Amino acid sequence: MRTPLYAAAFTMFAVLAAAAPPDLSGIWQTMSTANWDLQDHPAAAGPFFQLGAVGAIPSGQGVVEGGEIPYKPEALKHKQENFKNRWTLDPEVKCYMGGIPRSNYMPYPFQILQTPRAILMVYEYASSNRAINMEEKPVEASVDTWMGTANGHWDGDALVVDNTGFNDESWFDRAGDFHSDQLHVVERFSLTDADHMNYEATIEDPQVFTRPWKISLTLYRHVEKNAQLTEFKCVPFAEELLYGDVRKKTK
Amino acid sequence: MKSQLFLATGLSVGCLAFGQSTTPKTAWGDPDLQGVYTTDDLNGVPMVRPAQFGMRRYLTEQEFAERAKQVNTEKSTIDTGIRPTTGFWSLVKDAGVDAAAAPAQWIEYAKHASRLTSLVMDPPDGRIPPLTPEGEKRRAAQPNYYNMRPASWEDLSSYDRCITRGVTGSFFPSIYGNGSEIFQTPGMVAIRYEMIHETRLIPLDGRPHTSAGLRSYMGDPRGHFEGNTLVVETTNFIGGKVDVGGVPYSEDLKLVERFTRVAPDTIDYQVTITDPKTFTAPWTVAFPIRHEPGYQIFEYACHEGNHAMHNRLSAARAEERREAAKETKQ
Numbered sequence: 046m047r048t049p050l051y052a053a054a055f056t057m058f059a060v061l062a063a064a065a066p067p068d069l070s071g072i073w074q075t076m077s078t079a080n081w082d083l084q085d086h087p088a089a090a091g092p093f094f095q096l097g098a099v100g101a102i103p104s105g106q107g108v109v110e111g112g113e114i115p116y117k118p119e120a121l122k123h124k125q126e127n128f129k130n131r132w133t134l135d136p137e138v139k140c141y142m143g144g145i146p147r148s149n150y151m152p153y154p155f156q157i158l159q160t161p162r163a164i165l166m167v168y169e170y171a172s173s174n175r176a177i178n179m180e181e182k183p184v185e186a187s188v189d190t191w192m193g194t195a196n197g198h199w200d201g202d203a204l205v206v207d208n209t210g211f212n213d214e215s216w217f218d219r220a221g222d223f224h225s226d227q228l229h230v231v232e233r234f235s236l237t238d239a240d241h242m243n244y245e246a247t248i249e250d251p252q253v254f255t256r257p258w259k260i261s262l263t264l265y266r267h268v269e270k271n272a273q274l275t276e277f278k279c280v281p282f283a284e285e286l287l288y289g290d291v292r293k294k295t296k
Numbered sequence: 297m298k299s300q301l302f303l304a305t306g307l308s309v310g311c312l313a314f315g316q317s318t319t320p321k322t323a324w325g326d327p328d329l330q331g332v333y334t335t336d337d338l339n340g341v342p343m344v345r346p347a348q349f350g351m352r353r354y355l356t357e358q359e360f361a362e363r364a365k366q367v368n369t370e371k372s373t374i375d376t377g378i379r380p381t382t383g384f385w386s387l388v389k390d391a392g393v394d395a396a397a398a399p400a401q402w403i404e405y406a407k408h409a410s411r412l413t414s415l416v417m418d419p420p421d422g423r424i425p426p427l428t429p430e431g432e433k434r435r436a437a438q439p440n441y442y443n444m445r446p447a448s449w450e451d452l453s454s455y456d457r458c459i460t461r462g463v464t465g466s467f468f469p470s471i472y473g474n475g476s477e478i479f480q481t482p483g484m485v486a487i488r489y490e491m492i493h494e495t496r497l498i499p500l501d502g503r504p505h506t507s508a509g510l511r512s513y514m515g516d517p518r519g520h521f522e523g524n525t526l527v528v529e530t531t532n533f534i535g536g537k538v539d540v541g542g543v544p545y546s547e548d549l550k551l552v553e554r555f556t557r558v559a560p561d562t563i564d565y566q567v568t569i570t571d572p573k574t575f576t577a578p579w580t581v582a583f584p585i586r587h588e589p590g591y592q593i594f595e596y597a598c599h600e601g602n603h604a605m606h607n608r609l610s611a612a613r614a615e616e617r618r619e620a621a622k623e624t625k626q
Contacts, residue, residue, distance in 0.1 A: 070481045141600045156497055158479045158486050160330065165479045165486055167495045172460075174488060174495045176477065176593070190595040214600070271503045276512035280459045280599050284449045291609035293447035293616070 066199045067236050070159045072267035072274065075150040075244075078105030079262055080137075082220035084112065092132045108150075110259045114222060120253040127221025135219050139287055140279035142173040142191035144215025145208050145230050146246035146260065154267055156274050164197055164204070169274045177206050186210020189226055203235040217248075225252040240266035319524045319557055324482045326500075327524040329555055329563060332477045332593060333585040338415065338469035339406045340367060341583070343541065345414030345422025353422070354411045364409040374403050404474050407588060415468065417566070418580035424541045431574035434536065435543040445612040449605060454538050457605065458492060458598035460513040462538035463530060463551055464567060466491040468581070475593040476585065478555075485519055485526060490593045498528055505531055511547060513538060526555040535573075546573035561587040 078086070084107040091100030116124060127134055137143065143151050153169040164177040177195040178184040186194035186209045194210035208230040216223050233245040242264040249257040285292075320328040340363065349355075355363060366382060373380040414422035427435060441453050455461050466489040467476060475490040485498040498519040506516050516532035528551075535547030549571040556564045562584050570578040 068481075070484070136600075142595075142597060156486075158481045158484060160479055160481065162330070163479070165488065165495070167486065167488075167497060171599075172492075172494055174493065176479075176488070188594065191597050191600060192595055273499065273506075274497055275506075275510065276514060278459055278513055280457055284457070288449055288606055288609055291606060291613050292449075293613065 066204070067202050068159055069157045069164070069204060069234055069236065069242065072154050072156045072272050073242060073264040074154040074267065075152075075262055075264055077108055077150060077262045078103050079108045079150040079260070080147065080152055080218055081105060083107060083109050083218050083222055083260060084114065084220070086220070108260045108262045110261060113258075115255045115258055117253060117255055120223075124221050124223060127216070127223055129221075131219055131221050133286075134221070136215055137219060138283065140171055140283040142171055142215065143168065144191050144211065145175070145193050145195075146232060146244075146248070147215060147217055148173060148192070149232075149244055149246075149264070150262055153277060154272075154274055167274065169277050171277065171279055183207075191215055193228075193230070200233075203233050206230075206232040206234070208232065223253065224248070224250045227252045234264075237263075240268055242266075322480055326480060326482075326521060327526070327557065328480065329478045329485070329526055329557055330480050331587050332475060332591060333563060334404070334476070334588050334591050335467065335469040335474045335583065335585055336404045336588065336591075337406045337408050337410050337586055338412070338583050339404065339471070339474075340370070341410050341412045341415055341469070343415045343468075343581075344424055345416060349413040349422070351420050351422075352413055353417065353420075355413055360409065360411050367406045367409040370405050371407065374405055379403070380405075402472050404470075404472050408586075410583075412583060415581045415583055416579060417582040418568075419577070425575050425577040425579050427543060428572070428574060428576055430546075431543055431571075434546075434574065438539070438544065445615060446609060447612070448609070452605070452608070454513070455492075456608075458602050460492055460494065460538060462533075462540065462545075463496070463514055464540045464569070464581070465538065466494050466514075467565075469583075473596055475591060477593055485528075488593065490596050492598045493596050496528075496530075508532065515549075515551070524556055528553045528555070540569055540571075541575075541579075543574055545569075545571050548573050558584070 081102055082105070086102070086105055086107070088104040089102040091102055093100050132138060137151070142148070148155065148168045148170065151168070151170050155166055155168040158165040158167070161179060163179055165174065166177065167174045173192060175192040175195055177197040179197050183196040184194055189210055189212040191212060191214065193208040195206050195208050197204055197206040199205070211224070211226060211228040213224065213226040227250050229249040231247045235243050237243055243261065244264050245259060245261045247257050247259045248254070322328045370380045370382055379385060416422045416424060419425060439451060441456060444451065446452050449457055455465065460466070470491065473491040477488045479486040479488070483499065483501045485500060486495055487498070488495045494514060496514055496517050498517040500519045500521070502520070503518070505518060510516070511532050511534045513534055515530040517528050517530040519526055519528045521527070530551045530553070533545065533547055533549045535549070536544050538544065540549070549569070552568045552570070554566040558564050564582070564584050566580055566582040568578050568580045569575065
């Protein structure tokens with residue numbers, strides 16, 4: 046379904062601009078179920094029987110290299126608690142920002158605008174976004190944030206992004222996989238052809254994991270005519286959950 | 297002080313000094329508008345022109361000297377970590393806002409005084425045109441958000457709820473979060489606003505707007521260049537939720553914005569607001585935005601940190617319980 050124009054442009058670009066970095070600009074999305082669980086997971090019923098198959102959880106192959114997430118023993122217990130309480134604790138339930146790496150494999154598209162000075166990544170989910178600094182002088186993380194502080198560089202044809210300055214609030218998936226504010230994520234975006242990109246993230250957090258570990262998945266380009274990000278401002282969908290206890294009760 | 301000179305002269309001689317041939321271009325030939333900008337310098341410029349300025353768009357030398365003095369006082373007050381009591385801060389005091397809690401490092405303020413008498417440029421008297429009867433009804437139906445007892449979040453504004461301030465509210469000068477950043481790639485412009493955290497993705501390829509079946513808070517923008525000016529037309533808004541000029545606009549709102557670089561660090565911005573269900577005539581707001589060295593955009597996790605929402609609702613319920621207890625005693 047690739048548009049011929051795009052294919053032609055890509056070929057021309059590949060021939061003419063061998064020295065320039067590849068252009069990652071465009072709209073991307075995963076087809077994996079990594080947002081449900083980074084590890085292998087069978088299909089399961091959802092939390093609300095009223096929703097039947099619509100609310101069920103799809104099965105999927107994991108994206109963690111080697112299969113296991115190397116939790117410290119205490120941290121593993123914490124993850125299991127998170128899993129048990131995931132329908133109320135998952136930041137996604139509350140419409141909180143996805144953080145990194147999760148925002149890149151949530152079931153919503155995101156758009157990249159690549160410029161020499163900075164690379165903008167705009168996520169449909171919760172209007173979240175981040176600008177990756179591409180200047181030689183790195184930006185230092187002066188405050189902890191959901192989306193982190195990102196410095197990028199080109200390693201051959203791969204965009205490598207070093208992320209620090211995270212708070213401890215985002216999760217990696219809906220299965221309760223979590224991190225502390227010591228999180229350090231190194232991402233690697235590399236085109237495998239015009240419309241596919243390999244996405245890798247190496248995750249390091251000495252408070253939670255015994256060693257660095259890596260996820261790897263494919264991102265697909267949206268090639269539909271006139272594809273565009275649409276709006277998903279989810280705050281109104283989470284307010285009853287977040288503030289229902291202090292709503293005025295009608296008699 | 298160089299920047300102040302640009303501000304003062306940018307509007308009048310900008311086009312001559314910075315014409316077609318000298319405007320920086322992107323590698324693919326579009327006028328280059330990229331960078332980080334702030335509207336901080338417009339802090340203290342009223343939206344609607346005070347009557348004493350009549351048809352005048354700019355302050356006289358004497359009026360400007362007065363404003364510059366006020367800007368400097370405010371700047372030095374905030375720089376010493378104290379919340380100012382002039383300008384915006386004198387207004388909110390009467391609205392029942394205790395801004396003492398606002399940490400000084402998050403307050404933004406003008407670094408260079410503006411010569412504008414109002415943000416509204418057209419009509420030439422700087423006033424927002426009269427509302428239609430429907431617009432008037434919508435305006436009057438808004439509660440006083442600062443002084444009320446909300447039954448639920450639905451009684452509060454989209455801003456209180458950290459949903460959005462809309463296209464104009466995200467960009468117009470405020471006491472914080474005044475940053476914006478423009479990115480360009482072939483066929484696309486993105487404008488990122490710090491306020492609540494928004495990004496508008498603006499296709500330049502001439503594609504049609506999405507249908508009326510797909511509406512959004514930030515609308516559906518389409519852009520093109522007219523000479524050195526980026527023109528963005530935005531429609532398909534959700535109506536009745538977000539205000540412009542103090543009135544919730546309707547779903548028929550149309551915004552036409554114009555971005556023109558007039559100096560290396562300055563972009564002239566204009567937005568024409570057309571909404572026949574709300575305003576009896578279109579009106580235009582115009583101001584320059586400026587690149588301020590060192591100014592950085594931070595993540596505004598508004599909803600994630602919205603303790604105020606739970607606190608306000610819980611305070612309202614506590615007041616009701618206290619009143620109920622009093623009634624039982626009597």
